[in-house]
Amino acid sequence: MKQSGVTSTPAPSVTAPLGLLLDVDGPVASPVSRSIGIPSIVSDLVLLAGAGVPIAFITGRSDAFIRDEVITPLLAAGLGEALARPATSMFGVFEKGAVWAPVTADGLGDIVVDEAVALPKAVVDELRELVASEFSDTMFFDETKHAMVSVEQRTDVSREVYLPTQERFNDASFAVLERHGIGVRLGDREAPDAAGQVPFRLDPTIISTDIESVLLDKDRGAERALEYFAASGPLPTLWRSVGDSRSDYLMADHLHSAGYDVAHVDVRPLDGILDRPYDIITEGELIHDEAGAAFLGHWVTKLGLR
Template sequence: MSTRYALLLDVDGPIASPESRRVRPEITDALTRLSQAGTPLVFNTGRSDAFISQTVLPGLTVGSEGAPIHAICEKGASWFTLTSSRESELHVDESLVLPEALRSEIRDLTGEFADFMFFDETKRAMISVEQNTDVRNELYQRVQAGFDQKAAEAVERHGLSDRVRLDPTIISTDIEDSRVGKDLGADRALELLRADGLDPADYVWRTVGDSRTDYAMADRLHELGLTVAHVDVRPSDGIPEGRPYEVLTYEGLLHDDAGLAFLEELLASLGQPGQ
């Protein structure tokens, strides 16, 4: 019997280019064919449902006999399903939504840095700012440190330091409830698959990401006794030592180049070579 795989996918990096913020057609095609071949796909991302709907899902289809495709957004704070008739109802965990007063202050603060970043109005629970696409990443990261300091001071002024944390990435800063994370997203993913009538233990799992925080996906699945390996498409961020599962990398390939290589390799192992 051939191996059955299930995928838990970060979006920025392995699926969408951090530079263009777009998904290349070859990746969309590979994801569609994996679903049609019976591979459950779950996006586990800090991105909003709007970004997934507008950037990742166009061109991605699941047939009536295909495996499910789920989107866990804002690191577990919201989620929805892609079906043969397109998207299902969006669910939001209201306990993870940050106060509007803090959101308003961070929106105003972002205006002081408007030459370098923008406020993401599509987030429903967390608060995020993101690098302008016409700004060099090295410049953005230098300015980002100043923004993060002022944002942390705002969190403290609102008396939220015990509940809220800042999570800077290479192109953004997320201000979020401390309970969200890629491990919470993994838990949501398993709940959704069980609701589909699938047993997560029937699959060999591959988690895919571009930062050290993405290892929390594989950590959680391994902790629950599932068979998993992690695909790191940006190992220069640092591979944590002592992980009890295999870590896969693609030498000479970065971000969505490595993500595409992984997807095509997986298709080939299922007897469906890339087109």
């Protein structure tokens, strides 16, 4: 594991027609099974990568999860051959910007961890023990994270059972950080540290609670990905970001503020489509990975790859 530095990519000879920033849970992996369940998602990502479309996975997931659940099936479908061609590039930003790595023809490359945004070890240890002692019947502690803490719904537990337990966990974990003197926010609740600062937050999702630095979010991940792609040469002017939560709009926010032609694909629009100065795309009645599959299929067809 590499802790610092930037990994370069081969310089492309032409500007790609499109760039993609993809959330993983929802548009790529099923939020139920936590894996890629639609075969066309795998094959279309390989086709797009092979056509020179720069693709970044911008996710709160760990590098280990993306390696096992995303990169491994992509390699089995021919990603290695696709990325061995000139002018191809794929990148992963994990834990919402705290960890990143290139994706190469051989798989996930050396990871870089931003230790400056990590929770103190004593707090992580107490949160792990809290889950084991009081919440292990409904959730589990994600041991693959490097900088943030994620506690996730067990796949054998229903949403109806998980959600009220998640609320109790959120309150208990908030109290842990407060007791350690760590400034923390949960929704409208704040407990500042001794300096009056609130450097960490609890971010509940439909399947987990993340405890993370306030500096981490999808716009930070988007910035990291663009920096990586830009080191290889001119970037596409046309970009699409894809996600299932309101925070995923931050990827498109960053692209828009940087002057790119961007639209955001919302694969869970019933949670509320945000008002933005760029186009918001939905895939009819389709949601989650079915919407993600439709979106990718559209571009494979549009670019004449199938």
